[in-house]
Amino acid sequence: MSSYSSLSSYLLAVKLRSSKTLLVEGVSDKKIISHYILKRNHIDNTSADYCIDDASLIDDKTLGPIGAKDKIKSIANQVAAQNFRCLIDREWDGLDSTSMEFEPITPPQNTFVTRGHSIENYWFTPAAFIEFIIHTHHAAITNEYLRKIESLYLKILQFAAAYSLACRQLSIISRANEILCHTNIELQENGFAAKPCLDVKIATRGHQCDLRNTTNELIAQAQALEISKLQWICHGHLGEQAIRSCIALLAQLEGYNTQIIESIEYGHKAEKLKLDSDHLTSLPADVSMPLSEVLQWVRTG
Known part of the structure; x- marks a missing residue:
């Protein structure tokens, strides 16, 4: 046109x-x-x-x-x-x-x-991400891994919301696009948290800020919210990147190889959009x- x-x-x-x-x-x-x-x-x-x-x-x-x-x-x-x-x-x-x-x-x-x-927030559900993993990695992953995603999804969404709002608070939304990965996150007893290396990473894009502590401080605030509210306050792109990074970290903890981890984290973007679009029609x-x-x-x- x-x-x-x-x-x-x-x-x-x-x-x-x-x-x-x-x-x-x-x-x-x-x-x-x-x-x-x-x-x-x-x-x-x-x-x-x-x-x-x-x-x-x-x-x-x-x-x-x-x-x-x-x-x-x-x-x-x-x-x-x-x-x-x-x-x-x-x-x-x-x-x-x-x-x-x-x-x-x-x-x-x-x-x-x-x-x-x-519009991305409509598929920020465990069902949508698990369906994506099954469709793209069915020969490599186990049901135990899928169950772990499901059981920890509230914690994943808390991190995604906190990270999104931290980027907003620090005015780095554009700079932070596609900067987060599973190596910048750790799984603690209370959930996911940002690691110090995240500040080093954002600095390479010309912005000195305390992204790690800002994110982790906001996690405590996010923990007071229900999953039905957390889903909608995540940034569309940054939130999806955070969710996929957390899921990739779980894949690493399960012992999957680097190729699978990176594919879960970054791969199949066009295919995922098709799956997510179809998920939306079932809501x-x-x-x-x-x-x-x-x-x-x-x-x-």
Whole structure:
């Protein structure tokens, strides 16, 4: 699909479409939502006339050097068409840093907002990660290893949430992308914790900070939360990296070789996205909100 050099040309294209248009932030969001709608329509034996666009299609320089979310919010404020809606990540909008609770927010009428930080959070469940391990490493791992992931998953999620919020607190989210690995984590009696080498690692990216202690201090706060809340406050990308690193550490403790450990930690990204997209289609409507609402919107006449 061609890009649009101005917002006005994109809005005209939307207006001329007979189908409904959903505008999302990125290419991966488009893949996930397309998978979700098509699979749900197949399961429910129904159909819908819709088009999904991502923000990169609109290359309007007058919008300024802003991210995809801000671009979509700007566009949403300028469109009143009934056949147009947007979907954006909530990120940490409305998150109380003390209670770690999401406060209610009121998005524009034409905008859907993810339940938690990002669309990835919908598959931050033990079932989704265990299914991924079974699918990709069934010949190498044991049921005992899978049981260990399941039994320690609350601790894993506590670490992922604390690490995510530490990166937020220290303003290093971009710098920290794909920096964490299982060698930077240790399993203690009370759960997972960051090791001193994590500070050395972030320093190599030009930022001196106390990432280790900040993460470990936030773990105590995360331990007061239920798993159903922890799932949604993790950063989408950093949270997934933290979860996979913890699972890789468990693989190391089980005695698996380096190739398997690194594959569990970093590998099969495209395949995992397909599995996770399919996992999303199996979620109950109340859990998959607002994606279930998106589905109902594209189906209505």
